[in-house]
Amino acid sequence: MKMINKYSFLEFEKCPVRGWFAHNSFQKSELSIAEKFRIRQGIEIGKRARNLFPGGILVEAMEPNEAVRDTSLLLNNQSVETIFEPAFFDDNFIARADMVRKAQNGLEVYEVKSSLSTTSRIRDYIKDLAYTVMVIEDSGYRVSDAKLILVSKDYRKGDEDSKLFDTVDVFNKVCEQKSDLYLKKTTAPGVINSSKRPDGKLSYTCRNCEYLSSCFNLKREFSIFELPRFGKKKTELHLNEGIFYIKDVSIDDLKNDPKLLRVYRAITDGKTIVDGRDLLCEKLTSLQYPIGYLDFETVSTAIPLYNNIAPYERIPYQYSLHVLKKPGWILEHKEFLFSNPSSDETYELAKQLVKDAKECKTLMAHHASTEKSIILWLADRFSNPELSNQLKAMSDLLVDSQSLIENHVYHPEFHGSFSIKKVLPALVKELSYEGMHIHNGDDAQYIFANMALDNYPPGEMAEIRKDMLEYCKLDTLAMVEIHKKLIELAWN
Numbered sequence: 001m002k003m004i005n006k007y008s009f010l011e012f013e014k015c016p017v018r019g020w021f022a023h024n025s026f027q028k029s030e031l032s033i034a035e036k037f038r039i040r041q042g043i044e045i046g047k048r049a050r051n052l053f054p055g056g057i058l059v060e061a062m063e064p065n066e067a068v069r070d071t072s073l074l075l076n077n078q079s080v081e082t083i084f085e086p087a088f089f090d091d092n093f094i095a096r097a098d099m100v101r102k103a104q105n106g107l108e109v110y111e112v113k114s115s116l117s118t119t120s121r122i123r124d125y126i127k128d129l130a131y132t133v134m135v136i137e138d139s140g141y142r143v144s145d146a147k148l149i150l151v152s153k154d155y156r157k158g159d160e161d162s163k164l165f166d167t168v169d170v171f172n173k174v175c176e177q178k179s180d181l182y183l184k185k186t187t188a189p190g191v192i193n194s195s196k197r198p199d200g201k202l203s204y205t206c207r208n209c210e211y212l213s214s215c216f217n218l219k220r221e222f223s224i225f226e227l228p229r230f231g232k233k234k235t236e237l238h239l240n241e242g243i244f245y246i247k248d249v250s251i252d253d254l255k256n257d258p259k260l261l262r263v264y265r266a267i268t269d270g271k272t273i274v275d276g277r278d279l280l281c282e283k284l285t286s287l288q289y290p291i292g293y294l295d296f297e298t299v300s301t302a303i304p305l306y307n308n309i310a311p312y313e314r315i316p317y318q319y320s321l322h323v324l325k326k327p328g329w330i331l332e333h334k335e336f337l338f339s340n341p342s343s344d345e346t347y348e349l350a351k352q353l354v355k356d357a358k359e360c361k362t363l364m365a366h367h368a369s370t371e372k373s374i375i376l377w378l379a380d381r382f383s384n385p386e387l388s389n390q391l392k393a394m395s396d397l398l399v400d401s402q403s404l405i406e407n408h409v410y411h412p413e414f415h416g417s418f419s420i421k422k423v424l425p426a427l428v429k430e431l432s433y434e435g436m437h438i439h440n441g442d443d444a445q446y447i448f449a450n451m452a453l454d455n456y457p458p459g460e461m462a463e464i465r466k467d468m469l470e471y472c473k474l475d476t477l478a479m480v481e482i483h484k485k486l487i488e489l490a491w492n
């Protein structure tokens with residue numbers, strides 16, 4: 001029988017059906033560029049963490065029985081203190097720790113994660129580690145300590161590897177977590193190893209689950225999972241009453257929230273709903289020309305790409321700016337992309353941006369708080385007071401197209417999201433991201449990171465740069481068209 005691994009068990013812990021799918025090898029779709037990059041980054045972080053334990057020995061075998069056998073030999077070898085990737089199993093379960101170190105009272109168990117030590121995901125990581133500790137103990141070893149090795153925000157490129165990590169002792173929390181997991185460990189094998197898929201219970205957990213249609217033959221489209229910020233309690237109350245689609249929700253349950261009511265009306269009427277037209281007209285009329293439509297692309301990596309940048313610090317490497325001088329929709333386009341991704345060109349980007357946006361009296365961005373934080377980050381970064389003041393002044397010109405839509409407009413095809421990728425195809429049918437080589441900002445940032453790390457053959461670079469410029473340009477063109485559509489909706 002196939003051993004249950006950590007991934008399947010932790011999926012089971014979220015939902016028994018997810019555990020069953022994970023164990024029975026239901027393949028996910030092909031990994032995206034971003035997912036592949038994150039996996040490679042995780043492997044690199046794992047390798048660097050081994051440098052914290054000089055003299056450690058790696059268990060290289062991938063086959064579980066071989067890996068467990070090699071681990072046992074190393075544990076019995078007096079001259080070995082630290083083992084990397086050791087494997088353990090008990091009856092039905094297998095676990096591979098990132099590293100174990102022999103201590104006087106037992107084994108110290110370490111889990112390496114490529115997140116910052118300030119991460120909000122620490123509870124999930126403690127659960128990961130609790131699973132590993134549970135299997136190690138059940139396979140006959142005593143565990144005396146359990147620690148997470150996480151990325152330190154104080155690391156800078158070029159520092160030695162010891163500065164890349166913060167080690168956090170979570171042994172007490174792991175022990176607390178273990179007792180919960182033990183209860184599930186007794187029931188998991190019967191469910192996960194069954195040839196019949198277990199029955200699921202429709203709940204809040206299902207809202208973003210890729211198995212929704214396999215489990216219940218239901219589609220997420222137009223369901224209560226699309227109601228923005230509807231919350232777990234209200235969602236489960238409705239599901240328990242057998243209400244899944246928005247059209248079946250009682251209007252009384254939504255009447256206190258104009259945004260939810262707008263979603264309900266758009267879906268039941270099957271058309272765009274615009275509320276507060278007068279206010280929307282007022283907001284749109286107050287925008288001063290020339291208007292610049294601005295979008296940055298940023299990259300953030302665990303191991304910084306440039307000097308004086310912290311892990312996961314967000315670096316703007318590209319922008320697109322469409323400028324509309326006066327009503328009439330005749331546009332100018334300006335753009336910037338690091339010419340040499342291996343070196344930090346944020347100073348050049350900042351100077352060029354100030355020049356390109358010089359005439360603009362309004363800057364429109366979709367989810368403008370992001371653009372504002374990037375401009376202010378640039379303003380703080382260089383010892384050039386004039387540039388800094390220009391950037392700060394620029395940040396005051398920002399207007400958020402997402403808020404304009406969120407507070408006044410809903411189209412059924414938004415499907416509960418106000419992101420530009422959902423809003424554009426719903427409101428502006430003629431413009432689309434279909435057929436583009438780069439589909440989202442997440443892929444774009446890791447394509448850039450791969451460029452900065454010289455991971456592409458030189459012959460491919462020109463084509464990749466062209467794709468990146470096209471992708472970012474479409475984001476700002478989308479804003480122009482959305483602005484045009486908002487005017488049409490407000491006045492008609």
Ligand code: SF4
Nearest residue numbers: 015017200206209215
């Ligand atoms: S749809 Fe719900 S019940 Fe089915 S696997 Fe997902 S979370 Fe579990």
